[in-house]
Amino acid sequence: MNRSTRIATPQGLKSALTAVGAIGVLLSAACAPPAADTAALAAHLTQLDDAWSKAAATKNADSVASFYATDAIAYPPNMPAAVGQAAARDVWAGGFADSSYAISWTTSHAGVAKSGDLGYTAGTYQESYRGPDGNPVTAKGKYLCVWAKQPDGSWKATNDMWNSDAK
Numbered sequence: 001m002n003r004s005t006r007i008a009t010p011q012g013l014k015s016a017l018t019a020v021g022a023i024g025v026l027l028s029a030a031c032a033p034p035a036a037d038t039a040a041l042a043a044h045l046t047q048l049d050d051a052w053s054k055a056a057a058t059k060n061a062d063s064v065a066s067f068y069a070t071d072a073i074a075y076p077p078n079m080p081a082a083v084g085q086a087a088a089r090d091v092w093a094g095g096f097a098d099s100s101y102a103i104s105w106t107t108s109h110a111g112v113a114k115s116g117d118l119g120y121t122a123g124t125y126q127e128s129y130r131g132p133d134g135n136p137v138t139a140k141g142k143y144l145c146v147w148a149k150q151p152d153g154s155w156k157a158t159n160d161m162w163n164s165d166a167k
Contacts, residue, residue: 068157069085
């Protein structure tokens with residue numbers, strides 16, 4: 001019996017297909033990108049978020065805006081969404097124009113998708129300023145920020161939302 005006769009039989013065809021399938025699985029596993037170290041990436045996003053909070057403490061709107069992607073959307077409390085990095089910068093510049101304004105935040109949660117190119121940070125913030133009556137006001141709240149890995153490998157905020165704990 002020659003080789004082509006063996007494959008033409010149902011049992012020979014089944015064996016050949018099984019071998020081809022096994023080779024395909026092995027090749028696809030070998031060609032698959034390595035799994036992202038999501039814990040390390042989440043730690044990196046936490047570090048970025050901490051650096052961002054420190055930048056906000058300097059009251060430099062350009063520095064704060066540098067953490068946003070060019071097409072980012074910021075969702076500040078009691079204001080319309082700011083679409084684009086420049087619009088987000090303007091939101092921060094408006095807050096920093098008040099010399100009594102200060103803000104800081106602390107990340108309590110961070111995560112990254114298994115793909116390794118999308119993540120989030122979430123936590124709490126505290127801000128202070130002088131109210132319309134001149135008295136100091138302290139507000140606390142929470143935030144959620146979505147981060148995306150950029151083509152150059154850096155991470156930038158794409159959606160940044162925060163609101164106060166009014167009660």
